[in-house]
Every structure is written in structure tokens, then in C-alpha cells.
Amino acid sequence: MSFTKFNFHPRIQGGIQAMGYTTPTPIQQKSIPVILQGRDVMGLAQTGTGKTAAFVLPIMQHLIDSPRRGTRALIVAPTRELAEQIHESIEELGRKTTLRSVAVYGGVNKNPQISKLREGAEIVVACPGRLLDLMDQGAADLSGIEILVLDEADRMFDMGFLPDIRKITKRTPEKRQTLLFSATMPSDIRLLAREVLRDPVILRVGDDAPASTVSHALYPVEQHLKTALLMKLLRETQTESVLIFTRTKHRTTRVAMQMKTAGFPVASLQGDLSQSRRQDALSGFRNGRYQILVATDIAARGIDVTRISHVINYDMPDTVDAYTHRIGRTGRAEQEGDAFSFVTPEERDLVGNIEHVLGERIERRTLEGFDYALPAPAGSGGGRRSSVSHTRRELPAEFLSAVPAKKPSSHHFSPRASGRRGR
DNA sequence: AAAAAAT
Known part of the structure; x- marks a missing residue:
């Protein structure tokens, strides 16, 4: 199984190669074809499973396939760090494309964000608060959104973002494609999914159990x-x-x-x-x-x-x-x-x-x-x-009472080993 | 109760 199988645009393939990706992760294998088809997705997946690339790559493909002006893809994330990280992934994977991405979140000067939006960034990665702020100001226009991604939805719920998410979603066109990712599926998220997704494909990757390594x-x-x-x-x-x-x-x-x-x-x-x-x-x-x-x-x-x-x-x-x-x-x-x-x-x-x-x-x-x-x-x-x-x-x-671990524990811990950071 | 997030 290789990334070439997805027939991404050569410029996207170039970004994939530059990142050193060769084999798609399970969530990428499952979700890329579905997202490329334009289907809505309910994704149950932890981060670190390659989830970001799983939605970023098909989004870029879609944007390149049918060039248009304006803000076309919106990714909403719960923390500034995560928004920044997704934005950086887009810049790296899209380095060979002409697509532009902007990270929109609070705590920093909003003017650079506003200029990037004005200059025509196709992809916006945002935390809810600052995005709503910029929308009220007329600096962000979601009326042309074709793909909406809600990442870490359960955490956004935990943080009380659900009302904000609803406000944001209402300002995007109804005929958009929506991808909702969540590590867990509490009833509130199920409710949100029913509101924002249309006939979604449900993808479950791995389970909640931590990596066996x-x-x-x-x-x-x-x-x-x-x-x-x-x-x-x-x-x-x-x-x-x-x-x-x-x-x-x-x-x-x-x-x-x-x-x-x-x-x-x-x-x-x-x-x-x-x-x-x-x-x-x-x-x-x-x-x-x-x-x-x-x-x-x-x-x-x-x-x-x-x-x-x-x-x-x-x-x-x-x-x-x-x-x-x-x-x-x-x-x-x-x-x-x-x-x-x-x-x-x-x-x-x-x-x-x-x-x-x-x-x-x-x-x-x-x-x-x-x-x-x-x-x-x-x-x-x-x-x-x-x-x-x-x-x-x-x-x-x-x-x-010490109980022997089931598997031999793989720790590199030895009582007298001198740490590399001695003193 | 604490954490994050718009100012």
C-alpha cells in the first residue's frame, strides 16, 4: 500500500515525498478515498494516527481540482497549539502547491491573520473565539466554505465550544462537505454529528486503548x-x-x-x-x-x-x-x-x-x-x-505490592545507569 | 475543581 495509489495531484505527491511519507496509516487508508468522494465523515480516531494528513491531503486535492477564489476549507480545532500544528502540516504538505493556509487564533496580533485572509488564503485553521471575532469584523467570510473539519470535537465540547461551533457552522453553506473527528463519542457529540453531518461514513480507527508499545x-x-x-x-x-x-x-x-x-x-x-x-x-x-x-x-x-x-x-x-x-x-x-x-x-x-x-x-x-x-x-x-x-x-x-507486568516492560530504566543529563 | 478559549 502506497500513497501513489490515491492518484494525488503531482504537486501534492511532491509534498508527501518531501515529508518522507511512504505508507499510509490505517486511518489514512480508510478515510482518504471516502473524503475524496466528497462524503461526510464521522471519524473516531486519536491524534497521532496520521489523522491530520488524512483530511489535509484530500482537501488539497479538492481545492486543486476545482480552482476558485476565497476561503474554501475551514478546520476548527480546540487549542491554539493544535491549530498552529495543523496549519504547519498544510504548509509542509502543500509546499509544492500554490494553496495558502492561515492559522486564526487568539493571543496574537490579528492583523497578519486579516491580511492573509484578504490575500485569499483558501484554507483557514482556527480556534473558535478568534474566528468568530474576525467574522463579526467582516474579516472572515465563510460563505464560500466547501469543506468543514471539526477536529477533536469531544474536547471542544469539554471546553464549552459547542455554541461557538454551532454559530460557525451556521455561517457556512449547507451543501458543504463536513468531517467530524472525535476520540470519544459522548451523546452530545452524537447530537452534534446529527446536526452537521449528512449521511456520514463512520470510520473507526483503532480503539481508545493506548499504543501497545x-x-x-x-x-x-x-x-x-x-x-x-x-x-x-x-x-x-x-x-x-x-x-x-x-x-x-x-x-x-x-x-x-x-x-x-x-x-x-x-x-x-x-x-x-x-x-x-x-x-x-x-x-x-x-x-x-x-x-x-x-x-x-x-x-x-x-x-x-x-x-x-x-x-x-x-x-x-x-x-x-x-x-x-x-x-x-x-x-x-x-x-x-x-x-x-x-x-x-x-x-x-x-x-x-x-x-x-x-x-x-x-x-x-x-x-x-x-x-x-x-x-x-x-x-x-x-x-x-x-x-x-x-x-x-x-x-x-x-x-x-509489585505485580509482574504481563509483557516484559520495555523501559530503559536501570537504577544505576547514569542519565545523560547528569549532575 | 482545573483546564482551554476572544478582548
Whole structure:
């Protein structure tokens, strides 16, 4: 199976080659022919499955087949980072074409976006808020939209974008082709699908289960020891890029600061940062300038960075879905990845649910030589430490009992291996 | 409760 089979325009084929794509991924194989036919699509797929190219390539083909002026394709995405990433994919895949794309989102000057729209960008990749803003201003005109893509629809719903999506959809022609992608299918998304899709082809790719190339491990630990454990773990583990998730924006900032002070090449990413800082963090993480990225769930979905060898849940996510999405950032493209989760006794309720979905018990690990009995600093709420030095004190035996993993875990973790980022 | 997103 090769990309040549789709008979894309030579200029599109040129972009595919330049990107080094050879074999289409499963979702590409399934959805490209359907989209080329002009059918509406309900796609159940995670990001990182090649989903972006799966809709970008047929869109470009359609636009080249019947040249016309004006904004003709609209892709709506939940986060600025994802919109930017899709826009960049279009620029790369379309480098040999004359098609123009513009990313439309908040936090940055709107004038460059307005000029690109005026100059006649055929493809718009947008977050809902800024797009509506530009529409009200008369700078964006959706009356000529031929293809509408709603990406990560379930997340847009989570973020309360549904009313915005409806407003946007209403401003596009009814006879458009619509593609709706969602990782999960809650009833609200099913409802939205009924509203915006006409006789859709339903494509299901893979399932919600994480890539089998990812090995999972839990590190039971008390809250106040997480940062110390994290640093020791990173110093002793051979890693490529590492993505660390925390529960709050504030904690993201704090952990990143502590790690920076300790000499780790780290950046932080959370929604309160200026857009330029967000971009710097992500691009620096992509190109390896920062080996480590500490982030909120802003980075949990869609963000596509190759070479993430480890995802570390500094805090457990709130839901199994969130866990799946976070650890989906590693183990991509058949590469191996490790997912480490720090779990306090308070956070362990979710563990059972995750294990249920994974269909296996996750290995509990303790880090050799780590002082699990270190007392909490005064004022941090846990002044109940004594000088007992047994490392498993206070953690229920059931919680710690190590169960051999089903498959041999593929971690490159060895207690004494010197990390490449020593100190 | 927290996160993201228009200003």
C-alpha cells in the first residue's frame, strides 16, 4: 500500500515525498478515498494516527481540482497549539502547491491573520473565539466554505465550544462537505454529528486503548516528595524527550522552576503564558532545545512531538480518558515509550479504572535509594512524619505490592545507569 | 475543581 495509489495531484505527491511519507496509516487508508468522494465523515480516531494528513491531503486535492477564489476549507480545532500544528502540516504538505493556509487564533496580533485572509488564503485553521471575532469584523467570510473539519470535537465540547461551533457552522453553506473527528463519542457529540453531518461514513480507527508499545508504571509517593522523586528518576533514566503533566497551571510553573534551578533543560507550557512563550516552549521541545516539557492538560491531546520517550504524570489525571490522551503523546509511530505515574494515596482511586481499561494491572515501582520517608516541610500540611526510615511506611501494602507486568516492560530504566543529563 | 478559549 502506497500513497501513489490515491492518484494525488503531482504537486501534492511532491509534498508527501518531501515529508518522507511512504505508507499510509490505517486511518489514512480508510478515510482518504471516502473524503475524496466528497462524503461526510464521522471519524473516531486519536491524534497521532496520521489523522491530520488524512483530511489535509484530500482537501488539497479538492481545492486543486476545482480552482476558485476565497476561503474554501475551514478546520476548527480546540487549542491554539493544535491549530498552529495543523496549519504547519498544510504548509509542509502543500509546499509544492500554490494553496495558502492561515492559522486564526487568539493571543496574537490579528492583523497578519486579516491580511492573509484578504490575500485569499483558501484554507483557514482556527480556534473558535478568534474566528468568530474576525467574522463579526467582516474579516472572515465563510460563505464560500466547501469543506468543514471539526477536529477533536469531544474536547471542544469539554471546553464549552459547542455554541461557538454551532454559530460557525451556521455561517457556512449547507451543501458543504463536513468531517467530524472525535476520540470519544459522548451523546452530545452524537447530537452534534446529527446536526452537521449528512449521511456520514463512520470510520473507526483503532480503539481508545493506548499504543501497545507503551509500558506503564506507577510510582506510589507522597505529594511533597514528588519533585524530588521526579528529579532522581530523571537523573537515573535514559530518556529522549520527556513530557511531564501536572494538575494545575500553578504547579506546572512551580515544578518547571524547581527543575530549571536544579539544572534540567526544561520549559513549561500552560494557558496563562503569553502566546510567544507557549510557542517557544513547544518549538523548543520539538527541536530538542528543551528536553523536558512540564505542562497542564493543554498538551494532553493532539500535540504531536516525535521522540517523546517518557510521559510522566506528576499528578494523576482526572479521568481515564485524560490518562489515555496524555500517555498517547509517547509510543507514537510504533516507537517505544514509557508512561510513569506518580500516585499519592489520595489519587489512587483512578488507578483501578485505568487498569480496567488497559486490561492489565500496572506495575508498581519504588525507586531504589530514594528516601520515601523524608518529612514534609513545615506548613505543607503533613507534619506527621517521624524518623521512621522504612521506605514503605504509610502506604498500604496492597498499594505497593509489585505485580509482574504481563509483557516484559520495555523501559530503559536501570537504577544505576547514569542519565545523560547528569549532575 | 482545573483546564482551554476572544478582548
